[in-house]
Amino acid sequence: MILVLCEVDPATGEVDEVSLESLALARSLSRAGGGVAVRAVVVGEVPDRDVVAATLGRHGVSEVQQATGDGVSAFGGAAWAAAVQAVLTATGSVAFLAGGTPRGMEVTAHLAARLGVPMAANVVSFDGLSPLTVRRQVAGGAAFEEMRLTTRPALFTVAGHAWQAEESGGDAAAWVETTPEVPPADLVARVVRTTDPVPDESASLTSANVVVGAGRGAGGPDGFGPVTELAELLGGAVGVTRVVTSLGWRPHHEQVGQTGSRISPDLYVACGISGAIQHWAGCASSKAILAVNTDPEAPMMTRATYAVVGDMHEVVPAVVEEIRRRR
Missing domain, CATH: 3.40.50.1220 (TPP-binding domain)
Structure with a gap:
C-alpha cells in the first residue's frame, strides 16, 4: 500500500497542486508494483470533505485517512509527523511520499527520523522496485542522483512540477477519520498565527x-x-x-x-x-x-x-x- 500526504488549503478547500502531482507518481509506482492501493492522508480540518474526497478519487485515491484533533489543528512538523506515523502504521503502507513543499519536506524529515529510515528528497522518477531506486534533484536541480531505498517503509518527497497531475476518473474516495495521539513534546513548535496573503501573490x-x-x-x-x-x-x-x-x-x-x-x-x-x-x-x-x-x-x-x-x-x-x- 502507498500512502501520500495531501495538503488541503483550509480557506479554499482545494488540494495543493504539488500533492496532485505526487499522486501521479504514486499511481505509476502502484502500477509497477502490481496495482497496490494508493491512499491519502490529510492532516487537520478541511472545509468540505466531499469535495476533497471527489478530487482525490479522480486522481486515483481509494481511501482518505483524515487525522484530526487539537494536536494537529495547527501545523507543526513534529505533530503532523506523529499523526502521519500513526496512519502509516495502521494502514501497513510500504511507501510514503509527499509533495516537495516546505510542509511536505518537514513532515517527511521528522517521519524519517522517528522511523530510523532514510529519506529521499526532490524525487523526479523511479526505476526498479527491488530495491526501489529513485532519481532525485540535487545541487538546486543542477544535477541528479540515484538513490536506493532498501528499507521499508520507503520515504520520499516529489519535486514540484516533475510530474503532471492527471485525473484517472475514479469515484470519490472513501473517508476515514482518526484522532491520533500527539505527545506534548511534539507540540513545542507549531504555527500560532497566520496572516492574509497580499494580493497577486506567487x-x-x-x-x-x-x-x-x-x-x-x-x-x-x-x-x-x-x-x-x-x-x-x-x-x-x-x-x-x-x-x-x-x-x-x-x-x-x-x-x-x-x-x-x-x-x-x-x-x-x-x-x-x-x-x-x-x-x-x-x-x-x-x-x-x-x-x-x-x-x-x-x-x-x-x-x-x-x-x-x-x-x-x-x-x-x-x-x-x-x-x-x-x-
Whole structure:
C-alpha cells in the first residue's frame, strides 16, 4: 500500500497542486508494483470533505485517512509527523511520499527520523522496485542522483512540477477519520498565527503559462517597465531573481528560485539573468526558455532553448513594439 500526504488549503478547500502531482507518481509506482492501493492522508480540518474526497478519487485515491484533533489543528512538523506515523502504521503502507513543499519536506524529515529510515528528497522518477531506486534533484536541480531505498517503509518527497497531475476518473474516495495521539513534546513548535496573503501573490506566478523574468541586468526598479509590459502583452506574470528582491527592487512573491517559487510555464523569458544554480532550481521545469543577455557564455544562455545576445533594455522594448505593431 502507498500512502501520500495531501495538503488541503483550509480557506479554499482545494488540494495543493504539488500533492496532485505526487499522486501521479504514486499511481505509476502502484502500477509497477502490481496495482497496490494508493491512499491519502490529510492532516487537520478541511472545509468540505466531499469535495476533497471527489478530487482525490479522480486522481486515483481509494481511501482518505483524515487525522484530526487539537494536536494537529495547527501545523507543526513534529505533530503532523506523529499523526502521519500513526496512519502509516495502521494502514501497513510500504511507501510514503509527499509533495516537495516546505510542509511536505518537514513532515517527511521528522517521519524519517522517528522511523530510523532514510529519506529521499526532490524525487523526479523511479526505476526498479527491488530495491526501489529513485532519481532525485540535487545541487538546486543542477544535477541528479540515484538513490536506493532498501528499507521499508520507503520515504520520499516529489519535486514540484516533475510530474503532471492527471485525473484517472475514479469515484470519490472513501473517508476515514482518526484522532491520533500527539505527545506534548511534539507540540513545542507549531504555527500560532497566520496572516492574509497580499494580493497577486506567487500563486499567479506558479500557474502562469508565460513568465517574463529579469535579474540584476534590469539595473534598478525603473528597469522593469518593458519587462512588465511584455508580461502583460503575453498574458503572463513577472518573475525575478533573489538579488532583485534583496535589493528591494521588486517584492519577494515574484522571486523564482530555490528560496522563491518553482515555475513550469510553457515559456520563460529570462532577461538579464546570469542563471545561478539557485535560480535555475526554480525555472528548470519550464517547457521552453528564451534568454536575453549580453554575455553569450552566461549559464542561462547556454541552458536556454533559445538565446538572444543583446542588451535587455534594447531587445525587450523592440519585442514589445513589434507585438503592438502586429496587433
